[in-house]
Amino acid sequence: MLIRVEIERLRPGVFVDSFDGSWLSSPFWRKRFLIQDADAITRLRDADITEVTIDTARGLGPIPLAEPTPVVAEDDILDERTISPSQTPVAEAEPEAAAPRRRVRATxxxxxxxxxxxxxxxxxxxxxxxxxxxxxxxxxxxxxxxxxxxxxxxxxxxxxxxxxxxxxxxxxxxxxxxxxxxxxxxxxxxxxxxxxxxxxxxxxxxxxxxxxxxxxxxxxxxxxxxxxxxxxxxxxxxxxxxxxxxxxxxxxxxxxxxxxxxxxxxxxxxxxxxxxxxxxxxxxxxxxxxxxxxxxxxxxxxxxxxxWSANDALARMLEWEGHFDEELLYAFIASIGIQPTGGLVRLASNRLGIVIEGNHDEPTAPKVRAFYDIPTQRFVPQQDIDTAVARLSDRILRSEDGGYWFGQNWETVRDAVNRGEMPQTSHDPARPYAATPRQTLATRIRAAGGSR
Incomplete structure (x- = not known):
């Protein structure tokens, strides 16, 4: 496991994975290394390095903290409790009497x-x-x-x-x-x-x-x-x-x-x-x-x-036929979590929506026009949602492929929704949702032995 620790908590046997602070001036900046003795720690300190990232899978853990980490207010605890940058997990077992530590997500x-x-x-x-x-x-x-x-x-x-x-x-x-x-x-x-x-x-x-x-x-x-x-x-x-x-x-x-x-x-x-x-x-x-x-x-x-805004850039890149590997481009879009303007997305409310406007400050939270209820397989009254505001109640879950949901009618559906009109077209409600581009690409990569 990779964790950040202060120089004062290093000891012989700890494996240094990378440096924080002024690592460019460090005598070790060209490679990772195992701390063999106290002299190596002194050389790091003399180079004005205050923190390092260590790999506990390749060496010992840091010197345990002298005192338990202060308990934070319950309101500051998130569901996914991961260590913050200012806290460090202890490799060795704590005494049984020690109070349990609360871990908070890094903001x-x-x-x-x-x-x-x-x-x-x-x-x-x-x-x-x-x-x-x-x-x-x-x-x-x-x-x-x-x-x-x-x-x-x-x-x-x-x-x-x-x-x-x-x-x-x-x-x-x-x-x-x-x-x-x-x-x-x-x-x-x-x-x-x-x-x-x-x-x-x-x-x-x-x-x-x-x-x-x-x-x-x-x-x-x-x-x-x-x-x-x-x-x-x-x-x-x-x-x-x-x-x-x-x-x-x-x-x-x-x-x-x-x-x-x-x-x-x-x-x-x-x-x-x-x-x-x-x-x-x-x-x-x-x-x-x-x-x-x-x-x-x-x-x-x-x-x-x-x-260009991130959302508009992705929309234009999708329109450049023949420029990019299309499956890989969809995988790229999924990897950065930014939906292109005009793209189809699934919302947490189990509705489909179209991205109608990007968000320059938060590209991953654009405005979406919801128009289709997935459980009932029906078009519903349209609702414009600012996902930056509704992030907790109706966030974007993932991108979807209009062709899989609406077949050859997808462009007609998309154009009607963009105009704010109820789509006047039929579709196959039994159409199954197919594999995402990411799954298809991963399968192709595995079949090719990892790369091509």
Whole structure:
């Protein structure tokens, strides 16, 4: 189990998984390690590291707390009682007389704050790495592996917090934070579709390095606010190949990172670049990279365009026929928990609804127009629901496929609901709900042995 502890609670035999605080200045920042003696703890303290994440499955637990954790008010206890960042589970058994501890969930605000700290450290490290690449130096993969691990840990705690923080890019930060965001999105998507854990780090690293070739492009072209000339477009489109050249010459770069770097601008219909590959010529990893790259790009403010809302961006991406692997795109949507405008969703009230308006501050809680009762299989009077307000009483449970519920009449139903009218069409009430895109994709991945 991974838990955060203060330096004062470390002891020989504890396995350090990652650092919190100023880990870039640590003498151990390139790898995880087992604390062998008190000297290692002293070196961590001298490096101004105040907290670390330890893995109790690979070493001892921390020194037990001297006193029980203070009891919190009953109103502060949530149904799912998980440890907060300020508390630490004890590996050894407590004395029988000790009072039971109450555990509270880490608040959303604290997760966003922790994600912001990870992003700030990431930005500094990625900026330095990209600057070295611009000067022609080889990429030091070992140096940024702890960075990928921190991002992965943040995604595991709360993927929405990391995505929310990385959306806040300034013009000067875009190139660097875009790489951090794609890293997080790739890890989250890999977790969602059931890829093996050993692939998560390689896909995160691929996301971090996918745009390294942009360091070969003059900044006046990269940040140009107006329309690019044909010559400038040609220069921009060379960045996947330029990045591949940089990474090939760098030791320790995985084949996955090379693949994503070179092919993340290809399309499944063959209309992408640099080689116009299509269909099964594109690996699963390259298809993942293409989706994550485009999503973060179009939801970020750029010198030449304003950001699209997350809900509208996903709706438009779904409309780009032939651009993405459709099943994988639906899996991506499910992984980030954001529903596209116009998408069909199931509500906690067991009704179907259509997303009619996005929520810029909370993309996972849009406005929904409920129109169909699932238990009775009937259209019902429509109700517009702000799911940010009705989160507890009528939240979104998941996305649904209109074709499975209404067959060939789905577009007619959707258009009528969007106009605020009762659909005047029949449908098969016995139509069973079919497997979700995520299930279909997972089955395909397993059949292919984990990747393709």
């Amino acid at each position: 959303k605000a604290s997760e966003v704050e922790r994600a912001a700290e990870v992003v700030e450290r990431s930005k500094e490290a990625v900026t330095a790495m990209f600057s070295e690449a611009r000067m022609g130096q080889a990429i030091d993969v070992d140096a940024v592996e702890p960075l990928v691990d921190e991002i992965a840990a943040s995604v595991a705690r709360d993927p929405s917090a990391m995505v929310k923080v990385t959306r806040l890019k300034t013009k000067n930060e875009y190139t660097y934070l875009h790489s951090v965001a794609v890293c997080a999105l790739m890890i989250n998507l890999a977790r969602h579709i059931g890829l093996p854990p050993e692939d998560h780090r390689m896909l995160g690293m691929a996301g971090l390095l996918h745009d390294i070739g942009k360091m070969s492009i003059p900044e006046e072209i990269l940040d140009k606010p107006g329309r690019l000339t044909e010559e400038e477009v040609t220069i921009i489109r060379a960045h996947p190949e330029q990045g591949h050249v940089m990474l090939v010459d760098s030791p320790g770069v995985s084949p996955i990172a090379l693949d994503v770097c070179l092919h993340h601008h290809e399309r499944v219909d063959g209309g992408g670049y640099p080689f116009g590959l299509s269909g099964d010529q594109l690996s699963l990893h390259a298809r993942m990279g293409g989706i994550c790259d485009v999503y973060d790009a179009v939801t970020s403010n750029r010198p030449y365009k304003r950001a």
